[in-house]
Amino acid sequence: MAKGNNGAVGTYILIVLILGVITYVEFAIVEYPQAWLGQTWTMVLLAALSVVKFLLVVLFFMHLKGDDRMYSGFFSSGMVIALATFIAMTAMFILPRAMNYGEARERAAALEGHAGEHGEVHVPEDVAALIETDGASRPLAERADAPPPLDRSVTIEPPLAAGDEPAYEVTGAAEQAAAPSEPAGADAPAEAEDAAAAQRPETEAPGLQAEPEAAEAEESAGEDAAAAAQPVEWDRDMGAQVYNANCVGCHQGAGQGIPGAFPPLAGHAAEVHAEGGREYLVQVLLFGLQGPIQVEGMSYNGLMPAWAHLSDDQIANVLNHVIVEFGDEPAGFVPYTAADVAGHRGDGLSPAAVLEVRDQLGLN
Amino acid sequence: MSAHVAHPTDVPRVDGAPDQPGTRGMMTRLGWRSTRLPDVKLLMWVFLASDCMMFGALIGTYLAYHNRSLVPPFPVDVFDIPLTTVSSFVLLVSSFLMVLALHALRIDDIPKFRLWTFGVALFGSIFLGFQVYEFVHFVNAGLSIHHNLFGTTFFVLTGTHGIHVAVGVLWLLGFLIQSYVRPTSSKDAVYLEIAGLYWHFVDIVWIVIFTVVYLVEFV
Numbered sequence: 063m064a065k066g067n068n069g070a071v072g073t074y075i076l077i078v079l080i081l082g083v084i085t086y087v088e089f090a091i092v093e094y095p096q097a098w099l100g101q102t103w104t105m106v107l108l109a110a111l112s113v114v115k116f117l118l119v120v121l122f123f124m125h126l127k128g129d130d131r132m133y134s135g136f137f138s139s140g141m142v143i144a145l146a147t148f149i150a151m152t153a154m155f156i157l158p159r160a161m162n163y164g165e166a167r168e169r170a171a172a173l174e175g176h177a178g179e180h181g182e183v184h185v186p187e188d189v190a191a192l193i194e195t196d197g198a199s200r201p202l203a204e205r206a207d208a209p210p211p212l213d214r215s216v217t218i219e220p221p222l223a224a225g226d227e228p229a230y231e232v233t234g235a236a237e238q239a240a241a242p243s244e245p246a247g248a249d250a251p252a253e254a255e256d257a258a259a260a261q262r263p264e265t266e267a268p269g270l271q272a273e274p275e276a277a278e279a280e281e282s283a284g285e286d287a288a289a290a291a292q293p294v295e296w297d298r299d300m301g302a303q304v305y306n307a308n309c310v311g312c313h314q315g316a317g318q319g320i321p322g323a324f325p326p327l328a329g330h331a332a333e334v335h336a337e338g339g340r341e342y343l344v345q346v347l348l349f350g351l352q353g354p355i356q357v358e359g360m361s362y363n364g365l366m367p368a369w370a371h372l373s374d375d376q377i378a379n380v381l382n383h384v385i386v387e388f389g390d391e392p393a394g395f396v397p398y399t400a401a402d403v404a405g406h407r408g409d410g411l412s413p414a415a416v417l418e419v420r421d422q423l424g425l426n
Numbered sequence: 427m428s429a430h431v432a433h434p435t436d437v438p439r440v441d442g443a444p445d446q447p448g449t450r451g452m453m454t455r456l457g458w459r460s461t462r463l464p465d466v467k468l469l470m471w472v473f474l475a476s477d478c479m480m481f482g483a484l485i486g487t488y489l490a491y492h493n494r495s496l497v498p499p500f501p502v503d504v505f506d507i508p509l510t511t512v513s514s515f516v517l518l519v520s521s522f523l524m525v526l527a528l529h530a531l532r533i534d535d536i537p538k539f540r541l542w543t544f545g546v547a548l549f550g551s552i553f554l555g556f557q558v559y560e561f562v563h564f565v566n567a568g569l570s571i572h573h574n575l576f577g578t579t580f581f582v583l584t585g586t587h588g589i590h591v592a593v594g595v596l597w598l599l600g601f602l603i604q605s606y607v608r609p610t611s612s613k614d615a616v617y618l619e620i621a622g623l624y625w626h627f628v629d630i631v632w633i634v635i636f637t638v639v640y641l642v643e644f645v
Binding site for chain 2: 074104132138152
């Protein structure tokens with residue numbers, strides 16, 4: 063000890079007092095936010111205080127100050143590698159999100175400026191989604207208040223009134239022609255919904271805003287062979303490519319899954335589709351699925367992530383791929399189109415709500 | 427942890443062996459040594475450097491998955507800053523007692539060395555108690571290690587830190603018990619010193635976790 067006994071202890075007492083004060087300041091900054099400091103400077107200040115504490119402990123409690131430099135050298139090399147790892151991870155995972163967000167805002171601002179001239183705002187869906195969620199998995203407002211995500215699975219929008227154009231094109235020209243010929247009148251919306259429910263009593267799924275239209279589309283497609291005579295083309299190459307890029311890791315090359323870990327798609331997807339799960343399958347891809355499920359007698363309790371970042375085309379084609387390519391093509395299967403997917407983007411379900419849809423389909 | 431393993435401070439140099447100019451080494455009765463540093467202490471610093479990398483990776487992983495959980499509870503739902511601040515104070519005080527214990531052993535003040543070492547182990551145990559309370563509270567709030575990304579990364583990170591604290595407590599208690607079994611003096615200070623280095627390292631890791639994981643969440 064270079065210092066006398068009392069001197070060394072005195073230093074320790076001084077250091078621990080400083081450390082205590084800094085810790086309290088950190089606590090106070092967070093617990094009683096200072097408006098004048100601003101968010102960025104609060105972050106900077108917290109980081110700086112943390113570094114000061116770190117250095118005080120290392121230099122004085124661990125005696126690196128005044129000790130042999132070889133110790134500092136070894137420790138610093140470890141710190142440098144740790145920091146490099148940290149920076150690399152930040153660059154790979156955190157910065158891209160932040161940059162995406164910034165870019166989305168710029169694009170939106172440019173579009174708004176453009177709209178000022180032409181009186182019409184059209185923000186592409188992917189941009190709107192990015193703005194809404196701040197580039198993260200949850201919308202901004204939810205992150206601010208931090209309530210659990212609202213369960214919106216029972217929200218049923220009023221069906222389209224007669225004469226209204228459907229929000230999107232369902233499958234082909236035949237249905238478009240059929241839609242306006244539905245009975246019109248004050249009670250038409252309720253009737254249409256009742257009719258749809260009656261036609262498919264087991265497949266009633268909440269949260270499907272466009273259900274009457276979709277049900278009707280399926281009905282007419284199934285009944286009217288002439289209307290369905292011309293098969294809807296879909297992009298088999300894109301389906302296979304999307305599957306191999308995103309799904310194959312868990313659900314495996316032939317859709318056989320991994321028993322106990324990831325459910326099989328081969329056969330199962332077609333079965334779900336046949337039992338009225340056409341919209342449900344779209345929702346699983348858009349919003350994910352979480353919770354206990356039963357597939358072919360085996361229990362699974364995992365998390366299917368949401369794939370909403372894929373385009374409508376990609377999701378439609380990969381669904382077709384999964385249903386058609388992993389077994390015999392189901393009779394009367396009408397391939398998904400981008401419009402089928404687009405119609406569900408606004409459903410706003412949570413992975414748990416999708417599970418409820420599954421339960422209501424009687425698939426568990 | 428024998429007090430009789432030779433290290434350079436114990437081993438006198440061979441009489442008349444000259445220092446080699448331009449080197450840091452010295453000749454001892456055990457042969458030429460390239461440094462004059464105690465091996466155990468150098469080894470501890472190397473270990474701490476490697477531990478830095480592990481915690482760097484764990485904290486980086488926590489941040490990479492930050493805000494990506496799909497289902498609640500989220501960090502802001504469960505974190506309790508006043509509670510965590512108190513447990514941070516506890517760990518700081520234990521670090522302070524650690525240097526007092528080492529200082530007491532160096533000046534052969536054995537009663538104080540025992541008192542402060544016991545104090546370190548006690549405060550470390552209190553910190554662990556806070557952590558156990560926090561973990562139980564989180565699990566009751568529905569956050570388990572496999573519940574969502576936050577739970578996974580949080581429990582792996584703070585759990586690894588908690589295991590470090592527990593190892594440190596056991597190490598210091600062992601040191602304390604040993605001092606009753608066989609005579610302990612300032613000659614053993616280097617062994618208490620490396621235990622102390624480990625303990626302070628656990629403290630600085632918590633300093634980083636407290637800021638990066640807990641405080642920044644509420645800014």
